[in-house]
Amino acid sequence: MFKRILVAVDGSMTSFEALSKAIELQELTDAEIYLLCVYKHHSLFEASLSIGRPAEMDIPDKVLSEYAKDVVNHAKQLAAERGGKNVRGFVKAGKPSRVIVEFAKEKGVDLIVIGTKGTHSDKDGLFLGSVSHRVASHAKCPVLVV
Template identity: 45%
Template sequence: MFERIVVGADGSEGSKAAVRVAAKMQKTCGSELLILTVFRHHSLLEGSMSMVRPDDPQNLDDSMRAYAKEVAEDAKKIAAEEGAEKIRAFVKGGPPARTIVKFADEHQADLLVVGSRGQGDMQGFLLGSVSHKVTSLTGKPVLVV
């Protein structure tokens, strides 16, 4: 039914639930499961004002990328615990909804799976959730968990 499933993972409980559901679907369909964690790029000004890991001289993007890798690997472990086998995890920088949709298009995904609420900030409250944006940006089926 589905050959390739993309699931967005941001470390929130909602995204962990989405990973579990996607893993069960992957196991049932024999699909390939692609886990995507997206981090937001920061400007030089934002980076210079950041207090993220002050003992670590990396710039903010490097710190965010490293954290995103941890989230992606954790999601991959969750999927494996659910019995999924064909799992790959990816990290990309950019606006979450657009990056998820672009990634799904580039990898010819048949289904996108996202949590209903992630770690969105006030911008998400004012402009809508990532899951809502994903559903409006793609013509592919989206399962919101």
């Protein structure tokens, strides 16, 4: 049924719920799980527009990349605790919905599992998050929105 399941993680509770659902599916299909955290690229110009800057300014991409790596490592740890096996983690920069769809195509993913809302969404909102909506609209494989 499924050989490769992509789980988009961003540190939000809904992304970790999506991971739990992917692990349940893995138990049924023995699929490989790919965890992907996408961070938005920021140029030095964008960083220079910040109103408040520390004395030593880190490059935003470096900070965001490190955070994304932490999110993926945490998700891998959660997956192991929940019985997940054959789990690989990836970090990419770019527009999240576009990168998720492109990554799925590149890796031959059979299913994308994504949370309804991410870290930047209104937790009490009534509508599907913009990233999950775009992924579901543009992916060439099935998308399970959790």
